[in-house]
Amino acid sequence: TMLDDGEKPLKGRNAIVTSGPTHEPIDPVRYIANRSSGRQGHAIAAALAKLGAEVTLVSGPVAIADPVGVHTVHVERAEEMRDAVLAALPADMAVMVAAVADWRVASAADQKLKKHPGESIPTLALTENPDILKTVGHHTMRPRLVIGFAAETQDVESNARAKLERKGADLIVANDVSPATGIMGGSRNSVRLIRHDGVERWPDLAKEEVAERLAALIAEYFHA
Numbered sequence: 001t002m003l004d005d006g007e008k009p010l011k012g013r014n015a016i017v018t019s020g021p022t023h024e025p026i027d028p029v030r031y032i033a034n035r036s037s038g039r040q041g042h043a044i045a046a047a048l049a050k051l052g053a054e055v056t057l058v059s060g061p062v063a064i065a066d067p068v069g070v071h072t073v074h075v076e077r078a079e080e081m082r083d084a085v086l087a088a089l090p091a092d093m094a095v096m097v098a099a100v101a102d103w104r105v106a107s108a109a110d111q112k113l114k115k116h117p118g119e120s121i122p123t124l125a126l127t128e129n130p131d132i133l134k135t136v137g138h139h140t141m142r143p144r145l146v147i148g149f150a151a152e153t154q155d156v157e158s159n160a161r162a163k164l165e166r167k168g169a170d171l172i173v174a175n176d177v178s179p180a181t182g183i184m185g186g187s188r189n190s191v192r193l194i195r196h197d198g199v200e201r202w203p204d205l206a207k208e209e210v211a212e213r214l215a216a217l218i219a220e221y222f223h224a
């Protein structure tokens with residue numbers, strides 16, 4: 001990279017990172033969730049901290065440890081994640097990596113739903129969750145740099161570009177998560193960077209390497 005101002009080019013910069021899935025309760029013992037290990041988001045939080053940024057990581061339920069040197073806020077639901085992200089503003093940058101559940105159960109049950117033999121099976125009425133990236137991308141306290149992720153199973157580039165526009169992001173990191181790629185839950189990632197002025201394809205990399213490259217690119221952005 002072209003960095004020449006020491007090892008901590010993001011010193012003094014605040015970053016918000018979301019990671020992991022959200023869990024949307026159905027009743028006290030059941031939930032709806034996306035597949036997400038949190039590995040990519042946590043690696044990005046760690047990589048930004050390593051470059052000197054003050055990082056607030058808003059994490060959904062994951063099985064991995066909090067990154068060292070990062071302020072981690074644990075949440076369950078999308079609305080809680082949104083609240084924690086907004087509470088962390090203002091910030092210089094936001095990197096939204098979480099696999100937020102698009103819908104939640106309209107009215108979660110207070111008590112465990114029980115089977116009643118011979119009676120009808122329950123159906124779930126869903127309602128839309130807040131779009132956290134879109135909220136931040138259009139916020140009056142919008143961070144200078146807003147980055148989103150897009151996990152797609154088809155038409156990766158056109159879908160990601162539509163998200164770039166719709167959500168008010170500066171950059172979308174897109175990856176193909178169709179089952180054949182084996183990306184989901186794995187340790188590697190194969191991404192394309194979608195910007196307003198072009199596309200950049202990165203080779204197949206470990207999630208930690210994707211995180212370090214992205215953090216370096218962010219540092220160059222703030223250095224310029």
Ligand code: CTP
Nearest residue numbers: 096097098100129130131132133148149150151
């Ligand atoms: N995102 C978010 N809040 C949501 C949904 C998504 O912050 N409620 C963020 C994700 O963290 C990611 C980006 O938006 O950075 C794209 O998420 P994705 O699920 O791919 O986009 P959606 O707009 O939900 O579109 P769809 O799932 O229909 O493809």
Ligand code: CA
Nearest residue numbers: 099100101102
């Ligand atoms: Ca979604």
